[in-house]
Amino acid sequence: MSWPPKRPASLVALATLVALAAGGVYVARPWHSGEDGAKESAAAAGGKRDGRRRGFDGPIxxxxxxxxxxxxxVTIDAVGTAQALNTVTVRTQVDGRLIKLAFEEGQNVKKGDIVALIDPTLYQAAYDQAVAKKAQDEANLANARVDVTRYKKLAASNFGSQQQYATQESLVTQLEAQIRADQGAIDNAKATLDYATIRSPIDGRTGIRLVDVGNILHSSDQTGIVVITQLQPIYVVFTVPQQSLPAVQKAQSRAPAKAAALASDNSSVLDTGRVAVIDNQIDQTTGTVKVKATFENKELSLWPGQFVNVRVTVDLLRxxxxxxxxxxxxxxxxxxxxxxxxxxxxxxxxxxxxxxxxxxxxxxxxxxxxxxxxxxxxxxxxxxxxxxxxxxxxxxxxxxxxxxxxxxxxxxxxxxxxxxxxxx
Known part of the structure; x- marks a missing residue:
């Protein structure tokens, strides 16, 4: 056994790697004196401060x-609701079967246009009967008038009695009254027959139909056939604070104050109109007063029930x-x-x-x-x-x-x- 003993090759390799790593760190980060390091740190910090200062220097x-x-x-802004100038629920005035709807849903109709037809058979018969009754009474009246002329001549020549002449003259008067009653019955039957043809009472637009063809309608029905609304012109009802009421009244006294209906962005003008009426009392619960403005609504940009922003011009600063x-x-x-x-x-x-x-x-x-x-x-x-x-x-x-x-x-x-x- 030799001395000193030999170390394993693995331990020698591991020691070599540790030494090389330490040397690498040393080479990558050389040593500086304390004074030089402080200068370098100060320079780096100054550079950062200069860079931050240079980012905000110069004109803004x-x-x-x-x-x-x-x-x-000078304007007053408010939120209003569009309301139709006129709204009509079309109902039947006579009982009968609905045989025709003469409109399309959403169609514009004029006053007097046919909207619906009720079966007129019974009402036509009643009218014809009244006309015939008048014709019968007119024939009787004509005969009575001839007789009264004849009795008058006989009474004048003493060939007939005065009483018979007076009775015949009274009969003529009764038949004349009957003719007038017949004419009244004819007018009544004619009106009832006309009610079987339902016409639009206003200019407007039809809504969705409320009943279908073939149903039996009664004059007591509350549902109706269709709702017609007048859209041109149209109202917009809004409220203004009571503090703004004098300005609106002053502007209205000079001329109808201008009003503009604005979209939800409060800048796009939907339509322009005029203030029509200021309510005659202030709502004490809210401290506001109702104002109604009229708009032509030619482009149909306003619709009944629509919420719109309203801008009323009450003065002009020159x-x-x-x-x-x-x-x-x-x-x-x-x-x-x-x-x-x-x-x-x-x-x-x-x-x-x-x-x-x-x-x-x-x-x-x-x-x-x-x-x-x-x-x-x-x-x-x-x-x-x-x-x-x-x-x-x-x-x-x-x-x-x-x-x-x-x-x-x-x-x-x-x-x-x-x-x-x-x-x-």
Whole structure:
């Protein structure tokens, strides 16, 4: 046995691998003195801070719009319901079997158009009977008149009695009355016969039929045959707060106030009309008053039962100073705007807003016509900020709504499908 003893080959290989790994770490991460390492760490941290600072340095990109002078309508917004000008449930006035429906569901009909037919056999017979009865009585009347003339001559020549003449004259009067009664019976039978032909009482549109051909109808039925609604023109009934009632009354005293029916987006105009009537009392439970407006509805954009937004114009502000509503900002001291200066900086200026809607605001004081006000970039703007005015585009609409500056062109190109710029 030799000394020292030989180590196994596997242990020698394992020790060699550990040594090589330690050497690799040492080579990959060379040693630096403490002073040099501190300088390197400080430089790296400074680079990060410089990079973060460079990302926010420079002018803030905004969009700006000049204040302008315009005539601004004063409006009151409300929610209303469309109602048909006239609604008629067509019912039968006589009993009988329905033999025909003379309309198509959803068809436009005129006043007097035939809607349905009831079996007229019985009513035609009654009419013919009344006509025949009158003809019989007229023949009797003619004979009685001849007799009264004859008796009159006999009485005058003393060949006949005066009593017989008077009796015959009375018979003529009775038959004349009977003729008038017969004519009344004829008129009644004719009306009943006409009721078997059901006609539309108004101009309008038919709905879904309520009964089928072949059914026995009665005048006491409440279901009816069809409902006809008049759609042109059409009413829209809405309510306004009692605080707005004087303005509506004042506008209505000058001329019928203009009203616009708007779609659900509150901007698309469905139809325009006029205020027709203001209710004569205020609902004490809600503090509102009903108003009814009339619309021509030529395009049938309004339908009975439809909910619509209504905008009533009650006045007109002439030569008002107007800015976009997006320019108005709110702070602890009230409303303010950022006004663009000649040196491409902005100044925070308080304003007094008269009226404001989703599109524009009327400025009572604080901004003069022609001065440009910022409409985007409010997240970074402060009084005196250096800015760069950019043209507003459609793809920055969402950014403008968020009040942020437009994104770099590289990001917009990537969203448009151009991909990242190629490195050279």
């Amino acid at each position: 990109a905004i969009t700006a719009t000049p204040a302008r002078v315009a005539d601004v309508p 030569d008002a100073r107007v800015v976009p509503s997006a320019a108005i900002q709110r702070g602890p001291n009230g409303a303010f705007v950022y006004v663009l200066n000649a040196d491409e900086t902005v100044s925070m200026r308080p304003v007094v807003v008269g009226r404001q809607d989703e599109a524009q605001a009327v400025i009572v004081s604080g901004v003069e016509p022609g001065e440009k006000v910022a409409t985007t970039g409010f997240a970074r703007l402060v009084d005196g900020s250096q800015v760069r005015v950019m043209e507003p585009t459609a793809d920055r609409g969402a950014e403008a709504a968020e009040g942020a500056a437009p994104r770099p062109r590289r990001e917009r190109n990537r969203e448009a499908g151009g991909g990242p710029p190629q490195r050279r």
